[in-house]
Amino acid sequence: xxxxxxCLILLxxxxxxxxxxLNPLFQTQKIRKSSLPEEKRLKKLPPEIAFTTILLGGFRGxxxxxxxxxxxxxxxxxxxxxxxxxxNWIGLLEPNLPQVWRFNAWNLSYNISVEFPTPxxxxxxxxxxxxxxxxxxxxxxxxxxxxxSELAWIYFNKISSPIxxxxxxxxxxxxxxxxxxxxxxxxxxxxxxSSYENLMKDKEVVxxxxxxxxxxxxxxxxxxxISKNNFSSLPKELKVYLGKKSFRKIEAYIRGKILRxxxxxxPEDMREIEKKYLPLDWKAASSxxxxxxxxxxxxxxxxxxxxxxxxxxxxxxxLEWGKIDFxxxxxxxxxxxxxxxxxxxxxxxxxxxxxxxLEEGFSTGVKSSHRTFLRKVIxxxxxxxxxxxxxxxxxxxxxxxxxxxxxxxxxxxxxKQFYTTIKEGGQREIFGLLYGILYQSFWYLGIGEExxxxxxxSLAKSIYNHTASENPKFKNLFPTFSHLKKNVLERAISSxxxxxxxxxxxxxxx
Amino acid sequence: xxxxxxxxxYLTVKKHIFTFGFISLSIIFFLIPFWCSYLQGDGTSEGKxxxxxxxSFLLSSIILITVNIAFSCVSxxxxxxxxxxxxxxxKPLKRGQVILGKWIGFLFLNFLLILSFLLSMxxxxxxxxxxxxxxFKEEKNIFLTYAQVSPYSFISGEEEKSKLKKRETYAIPPGxxxxxxxxxxxxxxxxxxxxxxYTSKKEEKEITGYWLIGNPSMEKPVxxxxxxxxxxxxxxxxxxxxxxxxxxxxxxYINIDPENISVLFNKEELKIRYPWKNYWDNLVRSGxxxxxxxxxxxxxxxxxxxxxxxxxxxxxxxxxxxxSYLHGFTELIVKSLMGEKKIFAYFSYLxxxxxxxxxxxxxxxxxxxxxxxxxxxxxxxLKNVFLKTTIxxxxxxLILAILYFSKRELGVFNE
Numbered sequence: 001x002x003x004x005x006x007c008l009i010l011l012x013x014x015x016x017x018x019x020x021x022l023n024p025l026f027q028t029q030k031i032r033k034s035s036l037p038e039e040k041r042l043k044k045l046p047p048e049i050a051f052t053t054i055l056l057g058g059f060r061g062x063x064x065x066x067x068x069x070x071x072x073x074x075x076x077x078x079x080x081x082x083x084x085x086x087x088n089w090i091g092l093l094e095p096n097l098p099q100v101w102r103f104n105a106w107n108l109s110y111n112i113s114v115e116f117p118t119p120x121x122x123x124x125x126x127x128x129x130x131x132x133x134x135x136x137x138x139x140x141x142x143x144x145x146x147x148x149s150e151l152a153w154i155y156f157n158k159i160s161s162p163i164x165x166x167x168x169x170x171x172x173x174x175x176x177x178x179x180x181x182x183x184x185x186x187x188x189x190x191x192x193x194s195s196y197e198n199l200m201k202d203k204e205v206v207x208x209x210x211x212x213x214x215x216x217x218x219x220x221x222x223x224x225x226i227s228k229n230n231f232s233s234l235p236k237e238l239k240v241y242l243g244k245k246s247f248r249k250i251e252a253y254i255r256g257k258i259l260r261x262x263x264x265x266x267p268e269d270m271r272e273i274e275k276k277y278l279p280l281d282w283k284a285a286s287s288x289x290x291x292x293x294x295x296x297x298x299x300x301x302x303x304x305x306x307x308x309x310x311x312x313x314x315x316x317x318x319l320e321w322g323k324i325d326f327x328x329x330x331x332x333x334x335x336x337x338x339x340x341x342x343x344x345x346x347x348x349x350x351x352x353x354x355x356x357x358l359e360e361g362f363s364t365g366v367k368s369s370h371r372t373f374l375r376k377v378i379x380x381x382x383x384x385x386x387x388x389x390x391x392x393x394x395x396x397x398x399x400x401x402x403x404x405x406x407x408x409x410x411x412x413x414x415x416k417q418f419y420t421t422i423k424e425g426g427q428r429e430i431f432g433l434l435y436g437i438l439y440q441s442f443w444y445l446g447i448g449e450e451x452x453x454x455x456x457x458s459l460a461k462s463i464y465n466h467t468a469s470e471n472p473k474f475k476n477l478f479p480t481f482s483h484l485k486k487n488v489l490e491r492a493i494s495s496x497x498x499x500x501x502x503x504x505x506x507x508x509x510x
Numbered sequence: 511x512x513x514x515x516x517x518x519x520y521l522t523v524k525k526h527i528f529t530f531g532f533i534s535l536s537i538i539f540f541l542i543p544f545w546c547s548y549l550q551g552d553g554t555s556e557g558k559x560x561x562x563x564x565x566s567f568l569l570s571s572i573i574l575i576t577v578n579i580a581f582s583c584v585s586x587x588x589x590x591x592x593x594x595x596x597x598x599x600x601k602p603l604k605r606g607q608v609i610l611g612k613w614i615g616f617l618f619l620n621f622l623l624i625l626s627f628l629l630s631m632x633x634x635x636x637x638x639x640x641x642x643x644x645x646f647k648e649e650k651n652i653f654l655t656y657a658q659v660s661p662y663s664f665i666s667g668e669e670e671k672s673k674l675k676k677r678e679t680y681a682i683p684p685g686x687x688x689x690x691x692x693x694x695x696x697x698x699x700x701x702x703x704x705x706x707x708y709t710s711k712k713e714e715k716e717i718t719g720y721w722l723i724g725n726p727s728m729e730k731p732v733x734x735x736x737x738x739x740x741x742x743x744x745x746x747x748x749x750x751x752x753x754x755x756x757x758x759x760x761x762x763y764i765n766i767d768p769e770n771i772s773v774l775f776n777k778e779e780l781k782i783r784y785p786w787k788n789y790w791d792n793l794v795r796s797g798x799x800x801x802x803x804x805x806x807x808x809x810x811x812x813x814x815x816x817x818x819x820x821x822x823x824x825x826x827x828x829x830x831x832x833x834s835y836l837h838g839f840t841e842l843i844v845k846s847l848m849g850e851k852k853i854f855a856y857f858s859y860l861x862x863x864x865x866x867x868x869x870x871x872x873x874x875x876x877x878x879x880x881x882x883x884x885x886x887x888x889x890x891x892l893k894n895v896f897l898k899t900t901i902x903x904x905x906x907x908l909i910l911a912i913l914y915f916s917k918r919e920l921g922v923f924n925e
């Protein structure tokens with residue numbers, strides 16, 4: 001063979017082998033491109049990310065390792081004060097990995113928070129985890145479904161559900177934050193007055209802004225100080241503006257801005273969610289788990305199962321704790337958590353849709369869950385003294401699950417929920433149950449929740465009557481219902497805070 | 511002789527002080543606390559201040575160490591390379607005086623950098639405390655520091671054990687008791703015993719304990735019944751009347767847990783903690799601490815600079831300083847090699863043991879660990895740092911450098 005041809009063949013072979021050997025390299029580059037920020041994307045990134053990804057170069061990895069090791073070591077030693085900072089830095093060094101943000105947020109909200117004994121300290125860490133995801137992770141990874149899911153999960157699991165022993169405190173803290181953020185302004189107003197330019201077209205608004213400026217206050221920048229303690233620190237000359245329509249417009253603009261910038265909540269999207277479901281009480285943490293999962297669904301390619309699961313969980317908790325109010329009793333501010341019974345219709349529809357699409361063999365588990373849900377709705381409605389809803393769902397239950405109800409009336413069915421205590425419990429257990437329900441009913445009466453009181457009282461009466469019919473000895477062992485009620489009332493008056501006891505006394509003296 | 515050394519030190523300072531590098535460094539040291547004052551902490555006033563202090567000290571120590579390696583490793587070898595050493599050698603100066611003069615010069619330069627840092631720390635501490643006051647509702651004196659005292663002896667059962675060093679835990683069997691003796695407590699108000707204990711039970715269990723707290727001059731000790739869970743650091747408030755005027759305190763623990771299990775107290779975690787001095791005292795002590803550490807590093811740099819070229823000196827010094835930082839890790843290896851009987855392991859053991867002996871544990875000798883916990887740097891700690899970094903560190907290294915440098919030929923470059 002010609003020497004030249006031999007060389008040519010060898011050269012071609014060399015190229016082929018070279019190309020084959022390069023193939024893994026191409027693959028690696030492909031993986032890198034998909035996981036690391038592209039150059040174009042990098043240009044849009046905030047300077048801190050550009051700094052960490054470009055300037056640090058290969059040292060980024062070493063620095064990240066060092067920070068991970070330090071975070072781990074400090075956590076083991078029980079030194080937590082640096083961990084928020086370290087989690088932020090780790091996130092900045094690996095901004096494109098949602099797992100890193102998720103892990104660190106979970107670590108702050110779950111692992112570290114439980115190391116602290118007081119609810120105040122714990123809340124700080126729970127909220128740090130939320131802030132890490134909401135303020136940092138979403139800034140760098142706005143299209144990651146994982147971040148939205150995790151954020152929704154923390155709101156649902158850590159704050160809404162009773163998984164943590166201080167979850168009631170967390171609910172209260174979050175409700176207070178939202179109460180302060182909303183003030184008396186409605187979502188629609190925030191949406192209407194969201195543009196600064198349009199707001200300043202109103203001459204009255206300009207007049208108010210100037211009046212504040214003359215007193216050395218920038219109404220937009222110093223809002224926190226101005227609105228402190230319900231505007232109590234404002235000078236007299238400025239207080240006259242508080243009741244004016246234009247002031248409300250300014251307030252709506254500022255509060256909307258705070259929601260957008262501080263809490264990353266978009267009033268327009270919140271309104272959209274309310275249209276989809278029902279008007280929500282944004283003081284309830286479950287409303288926020290619903291918000292973030294809906295945002296995730298809208299802005300990312302979130303999987304159906306993740307989305308549906310979180311929507312279901314959120315609605316379920318909204319049903320139980322979806323309405324929150326604060327009432328002032330003397331110096332004490334009491335949080336009242338009530339069920340959001342209207343949610344039951346949405347959830348019931350949700351169950352019906354699932355059951356419709358499921359084959360008979362696979363529906364046993366869902367049916368059982370549906371039954372539990374119906375039972376919960378009936379009980380909640382009954383204790384809320386919402387007998388219309390209770391009856392509606394009782395009939396529904398009777399129609400779809402006749403075996404569950406049998407020949408019982410609604411009050412008999414309610415009492416049946418406490419079957420084990422009534423049937424197998426001793427005198428002490430039954431007495432304890434009745435005492436607890438009545439005590440709670442007086443609490444609600446004391447704070448002005450009349451319907452709740454009536455609901456709980458009739459629940460106690462149903463249990464009492466049912467027990468008496470089941471257990472003939474009962475009447476001899478127990479005081480009469482009115483006697484029992486009187487006993488509990490006396491105890492309640494002596495142990496409740498003075499303003500609440502005063503309400504009760506006033507009520508029962510008449 | 512001292513005059514000659516100081517004039518050489520003066521020359522060294524003069525050579526560096528007005529350079530662009532030194533001025534930039536002073537500015538950087540001034541800016542470190544400024545930057546750290548913007549770090550967020552854990553959301554509490556205390557956390558924010560702790561992060562500020564920790565990172566200011568951490569960053570400044572890293573920069574100080576790097577700068578010292580860079581400056582000191584150039585010192586002699588560069589003079590040899592540029593042949594300016596001949597000029598010095600022709601003057602009525604001993605070569606040892608050249609070495610000492612340079613070291614003292616570096617010490618002074620370090621002093622200036624640390625001073626710049628401490629001034630900035632003081633300024634930004636005040637600034638930050640004001641910021642914290644306006645941003646946080648909680649009222650806490652963040653400038654208060656605490657002193658810690660470990661027991662100097664203990665009595666377990668009938669026998670007194672004075673060799674505490676060998677024990678890692680204090681074990682109290684069911685029904686048994688232990689008495690710890692403390693002395694040198696200078697402030698009796700707001701005083702706590704901090705401790706951590708374990709049991710053989712894995713789950714979170716609350717252990718019932720009975721405490722008798724008093725001092726030898728007290729007639730009847732104060733009795734306290736506690737229920738604490740294992741594996742956590744606890745704080746037990748000590749009544750102020752239990753501390754004698756001489757600062758003595760005696761604490762007895764009786765294991766009365768009904769489940770009949772032994773309780774093991776962690777020795778490291780069992781300490782008396784009380785408010786003592788303040789943050790400003792700590793700053794001054796920390797500055798002194800940093801100066802001692804940098805003195806050791808510059809001595810090592812000068813030593814290598816007298817023997818080898820600048821680059822080799824820098825690498826050698828960096829490696830040794832790095833090992834010095836990994837003191838804890840080396841200690842672990844030494845422990846693991848103790849039982850090995852192979853020749854290699856035995857040789858490694860001796861070598862590592864030697865390195866542990868000659869190199870001070872720099873990771874433990876920097877002030878930020880103390881200062882971040884609001885603990886005052888005790889004089890005993892500073893004495894230990896001084897002994898290990900200066901008396902057994904810098905001084906022998908400098909003597910070696912002087913001995914070698916006095917005998918060497920100046921015409922040959924360092925390789």
